[in-house]
Amino acid sequence: MAKTPTGPPPPPPVQKLRLRYTKRGRLRFTSHRDIARAFERALRRAQVPMAYSAGFSPHPKISWVGAAPTGVASEAEYVEISVAERVDLARLQAALDESLPDGIDVTEVVEAPVGTSLPDRIEASQWSIRLPGITRDQALQAVGLFLAAETVPVERLMKQGLRTLDAQAAVVRMSAAGDQDCATLEVVVRHVTPAVRPDDVLSGLRSVADLAPPMPPQATRLAQGPLTETGEVGDPLAPDRVPDGATRAAADLEQAGAGSPS
Amino acid sequence: MPVESLFPRLEPLLPTVQKPIQYVGGELNSTVKDWDECDVRWALMYPDAYEVGLPNQGVMILYEVLNEQPGVLAERTYSVWPDLAEKMRASGVPQFTVDGHRPVAAFDVLGVSFSTELGYTNLLEALDLAGIPLHAKDRDESHPIVLAGGHAAFNPEPIADFIDAAVLGDGEQAVLEMTAVIRQAKLDNASREETLLRLARAGGVYVPRFYDVEYLPDGRIARVVPNRPDVPFRVHKRTVMDLDEWPYPKQPLVPLAETVHERMSVEIFRGCTRGCRFCQAGMITRPVRERSITGIGEMVKTGLEATGYEEVGLLSLSSADHSEIGEVAKGLADRYEGTQTSLSLPSTRVDAFNIDLAQELSRNGRRSGLTFAPEGGSERLRKVINKMVSKQDLIDTVTTAYGAGWRQVKLYFMVGLPTETDEDVLEIAEMAREVIRAGRQITGTRDVRCTVSIGGFVPKPHTPFQWAAQLDHETTDRRLKLLRNAIQSDKSTAKAIGYRYHDGKPGIVEGLLSRGDRRVGAVIEQVWRDGGRFDGWSEHFSYDRWMSSAEKAGVDVGWYTTREKEESEVLPWDHLDSGLDKEWLWADWQDALAEQDLDDCRWIPCFDCGVCPQMGTDIQIGPTGRTLLPLTVVKNPLSV
Numbered sequence: 022m023a024k025t026p027t028g029p030p031p032p033p034p035v036q037k038l039r040l041r042y043t044k045r046g047r048l049r050f051t052s053h054r055d056i057a058r059a060f061e062r063a064l065r066r067a068q069v070p071m072a073y074s075a076g077f078s079p080h081p082k083i084s085w086v087g088a089a090p091t092g093v094a095s096e097a098e099y100v101e102i103s104v105a106e107r108v109d110l111a112r113l114q115a116a117l118d119e120s121l122p123d124g125i126d127v128t129e130v131v132e133a134p135v136g137t138s139l140p141d142r143i144e145a146s147q148w149s150i151r152l153p154g155i156t157r158d159q160a161l162q163a164v165g166l167f168l169a170a171e172t173v174p175v176e177r178l179m180k181q182g183l184r185t186l187d188a189q190a191a192v193v194r195m196s197a198a199g200d201q202d203c204a205t206l207e208v209v210v211r212h213v214t215p216a217v218r219p220d221d222v223l224s225g226l227r228s229v230a231d232l233a234p235p236m237p238p239q240a241t242r243l244a245q246g247p248l249t250e251t252g253e254v255g256d257p258l259a260p261d262r263v264p265d266g267a268t269r270a271a272a273d274l275e276q277a278g279a280g281s282p283s
Numbered sequence: 284m285p286v287e288s289l290f291p292r293l294e295p296l297l298p299t300v301q302k303p304i305q306y307v308g309g310e311l312n313s314t315v316k317d318w319d320e321c322d323v324r325w326a327l328m329y330p331d332a333y334e335v336g337l338p339n340q341g342v343m344i345l346y347e348v349l350n351e352q353p354g355v356l357a358e359r360t361y362s363v364w365p366d367l368a369e370k371m372r373a374s375g376v377p378q379f380t381v382d383g384h385r386p387v388a389a390f391d392v393l394g395v396s397f398s399t400e401l402g403y404t405n406l407l408e409a410l411d412l413a414g415i416p417l418h419a420k421d422r423d424e425s426h427p428i429v430l431a432g433g434h435a436a437f438n439p440e441p442i443a444d445f446i447d448a449a450v451l452g453d454g455e456q457a458v459l460e461m462t463a464v465i466r467q468a469k470l471d472n473a474s475r476e477e478t479l480l481r482l483a484r485a486g487g488v489y490v491p492r493f494y495d496v497e498y499l500p501d502g503r504i505a506r507v508v509p510n511r512p513d514v515p516f517r518v519h520k521r522t523v524m525d526l527d528e529w530p531y532p533k534q535p536l537v538p539l540a541e542t543v544h545e546r547m548s549v550e551i552f553r554g555c556t557r558g559c560r561f562c563q564a565g566m567i568t569r570p571v572r573e574r575s576i577t578g579i580g581e582m583v584k585t586g587l588e589a590t591g592y593e594e595v596g597l598l599s600l601s602s603a604d605h606s607e608i609g610e611v612a613k614g615l616a617d618r619y620e621g622t623q624t625s626l627s628l629p630s631t632r633v634d635a636f637n638i639d640l641a642q643e644l645s646r647n648g649r650r651s652g653l654t655f656a657p658e659g660g661s662e663r664l665r666k667v668i669n670k671m672v673s674k675q676d677l678i679d680t681v682t683t684a685y686g687a688g689w690r691q692v693k694l695y696f697m698v699g700l701p702t703e704t705d706e707d708v709l710e711i712a713e714m715a716r717e718v719i720r721a722g723r724q725i726t727g728t729r730d731v732r733c734t735v736s737i738g739g740f741v742p743k744p745h746t747p748f749q750w751a752a753q754l755d756h757e758t759t760d761r762r763l764k765l766l767r768n769a770i771q772s773d774k775s776t777a778k779a780i781g782y783r784y785h786d787g788k789p790g791i792v793e794g795l796l797s798r799g800d801r802r803v804g805a806v807i808e809q810v811w812r813d814g815g816r817f818d819g820w821s822e823h824f825s826y827d828r829w830m831s832s833a834e835k836a837g838v839d840v841g842w843y844t845t846r847e848k849e850e851s852e853v854l855p856w857d858h859l860d861s862g863l864d865k866e867w868l869w870a871d872w873q874d875a876l877a878e879q880d881l882d883d884c885r886w887i888p889c890f891d892c893g894v895c896p897q898m899g900t901d902i903q904i905g906p907t908g909r910t911l912l913p914l915t916v917v918k919n920p921l922s923v
Contacts, residue, residue, distance in 0.1 A: 031623070047294075048539075050303040055539045062311075062537060062591030070919045071623075077645075079623050092298045106922040113921050120591070122309060122539065237298040 031079055034072035034103035037133040038110070039258055040117075044095040048124030053088035056125065060100065063120035069113060070106040086139050087146075087245060090218055095242035096128075097146075099257065101139060131261040142257040143212060145193060145248040148219050150206040152199075154235035160197035160204035163230035168195060173225040177215075184215065188225035191217035193252045209252055212245075286318050289376055290384040296370040304540045305333035306367065308381035311537035312589060314350045314357075315383045321356035322469060323462045325349055326380055326390040326427065328360045328409060330402035331819060333381070336361040337536060338544040340598070341396050341433060344531040345454050355462055358382035358390075362405040363412070365816060371412060378413035387413040391465055393427040394458070395446075397435035400796035401789075401819040403442055406431075407811040410445065417808065419447045419492060424475050428465075428482075436489075437520075437567050438744040438856040441799040441807060443491035447479055450488050451859060452520030452567075453553070455529050457487050483514045487521040489859060490514070496801055496855075502842065504800060504853040519860040520567070522900050526553060527578040534589045546594035546627070547586045551579055551611070555600035556884045556902070559658070560669045560875050561697065563743035565600055567861045569894040570902040571885060576607045576614065580911040583615060587624065594625045603632045603640060604885075606905035612643045614911025620646070633657060633672045638683045653684050656695040660703075660711040666878040667702050674714060678721050681733070685722035691732045694718070698762055699740040699754035699790070701875065708762045711735060712769035719776045734781035735770065737763065739790035743797050745861040747871035749854060752847040753794045759787030788826040792818065794844040795833070800855035803843065805836035862900075864893030 044051065051059070061081060064071055071081040082103035089095040110130045118127040133139070152160060167173060173189035193209040210217050219240035226232040246257035290307075297303035308315075318324070327346055329336030336342065342359060349357035358380035363371065371377070378387040387393055387409070395406055407417055410429070416422050419429065431439050431449040439449040450457050464485050468478040483490040493514045497505040509516060523529055535547050552573040555565040574582075583595050597611070605611060608628075615626055626644040628637075633655045641653060657672045659665040665672055681692055696711050715735050722731035739759055742748045763784050771777045795803060809832035810818075817823035833840050848854070850869055857865070867890075874881065884890055885904060895901050 031621075047290075047307040047309060050297060050307055051539055052302075052304065054541060055304055058541065058545070059539055061593070065591035065593065066588070068920055070922060073623055081623075092303065106919055108919075108921040109923045116921060122311065124309075237295055 030075045031073035032105040034082055034105060036107050037101060037103045037135075038108075038113070039131050039133050039139055039261060040100050040102065040114075040127055041129040041258060042098050042100065042121075043124070043126045043128060044089055044093075044098055045124040045126065046094070048122060049089075049092060049094040051125075052091045053085070056088070056098075057083070057085065059122060059125060063117055064102070067113070067116040067120040069102070069117060070104050070108065072103040072105040087143055087212070089242050090220070093219060093240045093242065097242055097244045097246075099139060099143070099245070101133060129258060131258050131263075133261060137260070139257060142247050142260075143245050145209055145211045145254050146245040147243045147254040148206075148208045148210060148222075149241045149243050150208065150219055150223070151239040151241075152204045152206065152234045153202070153237075153239075155199075155204045155232065156201050157197060157199040157204045159232065160199065160206060163226045163232040164195050164197045164206065166229045167192070167222075167226055170229055173229055175221050175224040175228060177221060177224075179215065186215055186217060186221065188217050188221045192222065193248065195222070209248075209254060211248065286383075286385050286389045288384045289379045289386060292374065292376050293371075293379065293384060296367060296374065296376065300367045300370065301364060302334075302540060305361070306363070306381060307539075308384065310337070310381075310539065312534040313359075313382055313536055314346075316350065316356040318356065318383070318385070321354050323355050323392075323466050324390045325355070325357040325392045325394055325458070325462075326360050326387045327357055328387075328393060328395045328406075330362055330395055330397065330405035330409065332364065332817070333361040333538075333540060334542045335819075337538045337540075337542045338548070339396060339398070340532070340548055340550065341398075341454065343536055344529075345394070345458050346536075347532050347534060348455055348529075349458055349462065352459070352462065354466075358385060360387055360393075360409070362402075362409060362817065368408065368412060368816075378409050388415050388427065390427045391469070392430055392461070394430045394432060397431055397433040399819060400435050400441070400793055401824075402435075403796060403807045404811045404815045404818055406442065406445060407808065408816050411811075418444050420444075422447070422475065426475075428475075428478065430461075434563060434567060435797075437563075437859060437861055438797065438799075439489065439491070440496075440801050440855040441796050441803040443801045444804045445807075446491065447475075448482055448488050448490045450521070451518060451861070452487060453523040454521070455523050455531070457521045460485055461488065480511075480513065483518075487519065489518040491801075494858065504855060506853060507855075507858045517858050517860045519898065520862060522570075522862075522898050523553075524572060524900060524903065526550070526572050526574040526903075530574075530578060530582050530585075533582075533585055535586055535592075537590045537592070544596070545592070546596050547583075547590050547592040548596045548598045549579055549582045549586065550574065550599060551597045551602055551605050551608075552599045552904075554902075555604070557601055557604070558669050558871075558881050558883060560667070560747040560871060561658070561700065561740055561743075562600075563746050566746045566863055568600070569862060569892065570900050572903045573605060573905055575905065575907050575909065576611050576911060577907070577909050579611055580614060580618070584914065593623055594627060596627050596629055598629060601632060602628045603637050607907065608640065609636075609643075610906075610910060612640050616643050616646050618911060618914050633677050633680050638680065638687055641684075641689075642687055652691060652693060653689055654693040654695060655680065657714070658695065658697050659700055659707065660696055660709070660714070661707040663878060664700055664703060664707045666880050667875045668700055669875070669880050671880050674717075677714065678717055681718045682721045682725050685731050686725045690726075690730055691734070692718070693734045693736055695736050695738070697738050697740040698766075698784075699759050699787070701742075701748060701751045703754070703762075705762060705765060708766050709769050711737075712766055712772075715770060715780045716773055716776045719779045729779070732779050732781065734783060735766075737766070737782075737784035739785060739787050741790050741794045741797055744854065744856045745863055745868075747868050747875055749798065749868065750848040750850070750852075750872055753791065753844040754787070755841075755845050756787030756791050759790065763787070785821075789818075789821070789824055791840065791844055792824075792826065792829045795829075795838075795840050798855070799843055802836075802838060806833045806838050809833075809835050860897065862892075862894035862897045864891070864897070867892050
C-alpha cells in the first residue's frame with residue numbers, strides 16, 4: 022500500500038510563461054544550479070501559483086533554456102514556467118523581480134503561444150568580453166589571426182576528460198574595440214555541441230596570437246536568439262510579444278486569421 | 284576610522300577558484316550595517332566551509348539577535364578553501380566577512396562556533412589569514428577578542444593558547460551581555476586585560492589566561508586554579524529559559540550557493556533528558572525546554588514567508604519527544620496541505636508512534652527516508668549506553684515502516700562503545716538480516732532495503748563516559764571488517780543491506796582534541812604549520828600528520844585517548860560547570876558498567892543529575908492544550 026502520495030494531485034498547468042532575466046555583477050559567480058534554486062525559492066516567496074509535477078517528489082514546472090557558465094554575466098537568459106492559475110504578467114514580473122536577489126533581474130515576461138518552442142529559436146549568442154590589461158591594438162591583431170586561421174583547436178576539461186574542439190568553426194563574427202587600458206571583444210558564437218564558450222574563444226586567441234590577459238577577462242552575454250542572415254542575433258521573444266492591452270488569447274485568434282473578438 | 288570593503292581586491296581572485304559564489308555574500312535576509320554607526324562589532328565564524336557553516340543554527344541565531352540591536356553589527360566569516368587561501372596570501376587579501384567583505388581583524392570580537400573539535404586547525408588558519416597573532420598572549424588592544432562557543436567550548440583547553448575567552452552554554456543572552464560589557468570597556472578605554480577581566484566576571488565566560496594548570500609528576504593534572512582573586516573558581520554555563528521568547532532565526536539566511544541543509548529549521552525544544560550516556564549534547568544542554576505548539580506554528584509561518592524554502596525541519600535532540608508532537612505534526616500538515624511544503628523530523632525514536640508521525644508529515648507529498656538509531660548492537664550494550672530499545676521494538680517499528688510503504692530504512696550504530704565485544708558488534712548483522720526478512724514478509728516483495736551506518740564512538744567531556752578508554756583504531760577497524768564479513772556471509776540478504784562506515788583513525792584525533800588539555804595545543808599548532816586544515820574532510824585529513832606532530836610536541840596520544848581515567852583524576856574541564864554533578868556522572872558510569880539503565884526525568888522523579896538546582900533552572904514541557912488554527916486563505920495576489 023501507499024506507494025503513491027495520499028494527498029490530492031497538484032492542479033494542472035493553465036498558462037505557460039517565458040521570462041528573460043539577467044545575471045549581473047557579483048551574481049555572475051552563481052552556477053546554473055544556484056540560479057535554479059534561487060528561482061524556485063523566489064517563485065514561492067512571490068506566491069507565483071506554480072504548476073507542479075505529481076508523485077512523491079513534486080517539482081515546479083520550470084524549463085531552462087541554455088545557461089551562462091559560472092563566472093560569466095548575462096543580459097539575456099531565458100526560462101519558461103507553467104502556472105496553475107492564470108496570472109497578470111506585469112504583476113508577476115514585479116513580484117518575482119522583487120523576490121530575486123539583486124543582479125538576477127526579470128526584464129521581460131511574455132505568454133508562450135501553445136505549440137511553440139523557445140529552444141528552437143536559440144541559435145547563437147552575442148558576447149562582449151572585456152580584457153583589462155590588453156590594448157585595443159593587441160586585441161585587433163589577435164582577432165585578425167583568429168579569423169584568418171582555418172581551424173583553431175582548443176582543449177577543455179569536460180566530464181568525459183580533456184576534449185579538443187574547434188573554436189573557430191562556431192564563431193560567426195568577432196571584432197575588437199576599446200583603448201590602451203582595456204580592449205573589448207564583440208563576438209557572435211553559434212550554439213553547437215559541445216558548446217563553444219567565451220573561455221574557449223579566449224583559449225583560441227591565446228593559441229593563435231599568444232594573447233594572455235594579465236587580469237581575469239569579464240564576459241557578458243548581450244543577447245541570444247535566432248541567427249539572422251547578416252550574422253546578427255535576433256530577439257527570441259519577438260514572435261510572442263502582443264501589443265499593449267491585448268491578451269494572448271486575442272493575439273492567437275488574430276494570428277489564426279479569426280479577427281479580434283469584441 | 285572607515286573600514287573599506289575588500290571586495291574589489293577579492294573579486295579578481297574569484298574567477299579561478301572552486302565555487303566562487305560562496306565568497307560573495309548577499310544572501311537573502313543578510314545584513315550589512317553602517318560600520319561607523321555601530322560601536323560594538325562582532326565577526327561570527329563557523330570554522331568550516333561555507334556549505335557546512337551557513338546553515339548552522341547557532342551562528343544564524345546570534346547573527347540576527349546581534350544585528351537587531353541598535354549600534355551593534357554582526358557579520359559572518361567561514362573557512363576559505365586552500366585554493367583561495369593561497370591566492371589571498373599571494374595578493375595580501377586578509378580573512379574577510381561575507382557580508383561587508385570587511386577584514387576580520389577590524390572587528391571587536393571574533394566569535395567562533397565549534398560544533399566539533401576538528402575545526403581547530405581552521406581556527407588557526409583563519410587567525411593567520413586575518414593577520415591576528417595565533418597566541419592570545421601576543422595580541423594587543425588593536426586585535427579582536429577571539430571567543431570560542433558551541434559544544435566544544437565545554438572543554439576549550441586544547442585551544443586555550445589561541446583563544447582569549449570561551450562562552451559556555453546558550454548564546455542568545457550571553458552575546459547581548461558581552462556586548463554591553465565591551466561597549467562600556469571601549470568607552471572607558473579599558474586595556475585588553477581589563478576587558479577580559481570584566482567579561483570573566485560577567486558570568487558564563489571562561490578566560491583561560493586567568494587560570495593556571497598545575498601538573499603531577501606523572502603528567503596528570505594536579506589542579507586548575509584562578510591566578511587572581513577576582514575571577515570565579517568555576518565558570519557556569521548559560522541557560523536560556525522560555526524558548527517562546529527567543530523565536531530565532533525569524534529571518535533565516537537563504538544562500539545562493541548549495542549547502543548541506545537546503546531547508547528551514549525550527550528548534551522545537553532544547554535539551555534532552557533521555558540520558559544516553561555517550562551523548563554530550565544531551566548532557567550539556569539540560570534541562571529540556573520546549574517551544575510551545577503555537578510558538579512553533581508562528582516560526583514556521585514567518586520562516587517560510589521569509590525564505591521560500593519548501594522543506595521545514597523540526598529540530599531537536601529527539602524531536603518525537605515533544606509533549607505535543609502529534610498535534611504539531613497534524614496541525615502543520617493541515618496548514619500546508621496542497622502547498623508543496625514538506626516537513627521533516629530528523630531525529631527519530633524507535634517506536635511505532637514515529638511511523639504515524641512520519642506518515643502524517645509526508646502526507647503532502649515528499650517522503651523523506653527513515654532513520655532509526657539503536658546505537659548499540661546488542662541488548663546488553665544498549666543497557667550500557669542507556670538507549671533502551673529491544674530488538675523486538677526495532678523489528679516491529681521497521682516492519683510497520685515497510686508496511687506503510689517505505690522501502691528503505693537506515694539503521695545507525697556506534698562501534699567502540701565501552702565494554703563492547705566482537706559479539707556485540709556482530710549482532711548488528713543479525714539485526715539487519717531480521718529487519719530485511721520481516722520487511723520481505725510484510726510487503727510480500729523482495730524490494731526492501733536497509734542501510735547500516737556505523738559511527739566510531741568518541742568519549743566526550745561532561746558525560747558518564749568521560750572516564751572511559753577509547754577503543755584503539757586497530758580494534759575498531761578489525762570489528763568493522765568482521766561486521767562487513769558477517770553482513771556479506773548470508774547471501775539471501777547481503778544485497779539488501781547497505782553498509783557505511785568510517786575507519787577508526789579520525790576518531791582517535793577527535794578523541795585527543797575532545798579530552799585533551801592545554802598541552803595538546805602544541806599538537807594543533809604543529810599540524811596547522813605542517814599544512815593541516817579542514818580536518819573534518821577525509822580528503823584533507825591526515826592521521827600521519829597528527830601523529831608526527833604529536834611526537835614533535837611530545838604528546839602521547841594514547842595517554843589521552845585509550846587510557847581509562849580514575850575517579851580521583853582531575854579532568855581538564857572540571858573547572859567548567861555544565862551543571863552536571865561529577866559524583867552523579869561517576870555513579871552513572873558505574874551503572875553503565877553494571878548494565879543498569881536509567882529512565883527520563885520528564886516522566887519519573889528527578890534523578891539528581893544536578894543541573895536544575897545548580898543552574899536555577901527547571902524542565903519546561905507541555906502539553907499546552909492549544910492547537911494550530913488553519914491559515915487564512917486569500918486569493919493569489921498575482922492571479923487574474
